[in-house]
Amino acid sequence: MRLLLVEDELDIQSFLKRSLEEAGYLVEAAADGETAERLAIDGAFDILIVDLGLPDQDGITLILRLRQLGVRAPVLILSARRSVDDRVRGLEQGGDDYLTKPFALAELLARLRNLLKRNNPPSNEATRLRVLDLELDLLRREASRSGQMLQLTHQEFVLLEYFCRNAGRVVTRSMILDQVWGMRIHPDTNVVDVHIYRLRGKVDGIGQQPLIRTLRGVGYVLKDR
């Protein structure tokens, strides 16, 4: 996957580049709009990360310009602004996504994956998800582990489905709040942890290998091996 990273803060650019390369992306970086434009036209990128505050031009202007020039790759917008401007919302409607700084790396990676998936949707959506001995029937809304049916509430099922779709990858609390409850909030209480704790109590029975792992300070991961 070829990725163009447009970020003027060299500090952020360098750690992002390293993390993204570790995650398997081929990263080219640009520190201003002009360089970004040149690179984007020459190289066929699969995805772009664009910071809104560039020294020579506004990030949105750059994106719109690239779209005019025929660049079709999805864009993840990084914003250090507090409120999300209407133009960002417009781009979001058009298939792009945004992330406000500061962010968790896991969330950045998850959003990149989502963007790529959204733009290359699988031919037919699976109706069953399987992670190790955990099985989810999306049509009947039933979950089972080692053939044993799990008694889950609707919300717990949605949460587990989200974990299964991201099996083996870190999900953060804000990602869970965004994807499962549909809100970008940052509660300073342990609301999400209690939900995970309850879900874990049902999924990881006594004597079974624990599937849901807590990564302190980062989030959670559903083990897939």
Add this chain to the structure above:
Amino acid sequence: MSSKTGKAKLRSAAWRISFWATLAFAFGTMIVFVFLQRFVEHDIQRRSDAWLSGEVEVLGDVAKRTPKNALYGRVVSEVAELAGREVPNKLPSESDSNDSVFFLQRGGDDTLRLWVGAGSGEDTLEAIGKSRMVPDQPTDVRVRGFAVPFRVACIRVDDGSRIYLGLSERDELRVLNSLRLRFLLLWLLIVMLGFAIVFFATRRMLTHVRRITEAASRIGHSDLHTRVPTTPRNDEVAQLGLTLNRMLDRIESSMHQLHTITDSLAHDLRSPLTAIRGKLEMSLSAATQGEQAEPIVSAIDELDRLTEFLNQSLDVAEAKADALRLTRTQIDLDQLLRVMIDLYEPSMADKGHAIKLHSAGSLTIEADAALMHRMIANLFDNELKHLPAACTVIVRIQVSVDSVSLVFEDDGPGFSPEVMPQLFERRVKGRESNGHGLGLAFIDAVARAHGGAVTACNRGSGGAQVTVSLPLTSGENMIQSAAVTHGVN
């Protein structure tokens, strides 16, 4: 028109201005008329007096010269009758006989010597006898059987008799009455016309002022782009509109500056925070999960709290300056609360709390979704952080005509008295609180940005109560179902 709008109209400035202006105008014209009428009355009186004096003199002359024989009565009567036909201000009489003029000669022995006029003349003689008449000075005499008095002039003849010539004031009064009537009608017409002109002129002008007021009140917390309507005329009202617009320009530019400052502040802080967080995360993935990771994990936690604090501080700062930017969308408040309760219920249950929602069903409001989410999460966080174990939190949605109230009640210890007075100030928190003291200030900020308000108090039965009221926009989806209580336990 309902009586409410009727009363509002009576209180309107246009109505009052036209009322007082018309009153002054009516009073003024009435005074002018009274003077005019007095003048006309005087003039008519003077003319008829002049005629009477002249005629009575002629009659006296005729009486003196005519020999006192059998023909005397006929000659004098004839002359008197001729004179009667030349009466000034005479209107056509209803009866054939001339009852507006009389001629009377009274002998020295107070007997009726000669009478020309309607009736026998005895009543007239009696009336004249009662009144003290001075020669050459016409006087009013009331005669029995006549509604209106006579103006009577008198002259003394050499033989000791007196000649009286009387003219009924009926015609004079009729002229004056018709004058009065016409004026009154005209006066009413002018006054009404004047009232209408003043009323519509002021209303037209004040409608403009009202439009400016309405537009100015619409230009609320977040919408500073609109301007009040202006007119091409260069009058005071247009000046008002222009001045308001110039003021709005200045406010908008200082708002813009504030946004620029907070944005660049946010940006300048967020960029290093992003870099720090990223580096911490990278060293975390490199480090083994264990004791080494502990300080890094807590550093990341602290950083996230710092970020949230930064967001809320700037939001509160902007909201205090009425500069919080809103992106309003349709939100189902009932639905939102149910999702929130679903999110918070396990944590609450862990501490032994119960949450109850009292809502009458779907209720759509126009609000900024992200801010509403954070505000309601804040309200729940507050309960979660401050309540001792095993309490009940009741969340109520109350709808009134033009606002919706979101009430959070609990049966905990309530707000401590020392924080009560400045509950909504930044950095105020209870002694045992571990928050950063922005919670209620932020809730207040969001409510105000939406044109609402927050009140907090301790309930009489113990426990705290926080009420967020938000205005309902027009075209509101009102609740259809009767109030149903949903328990969430």
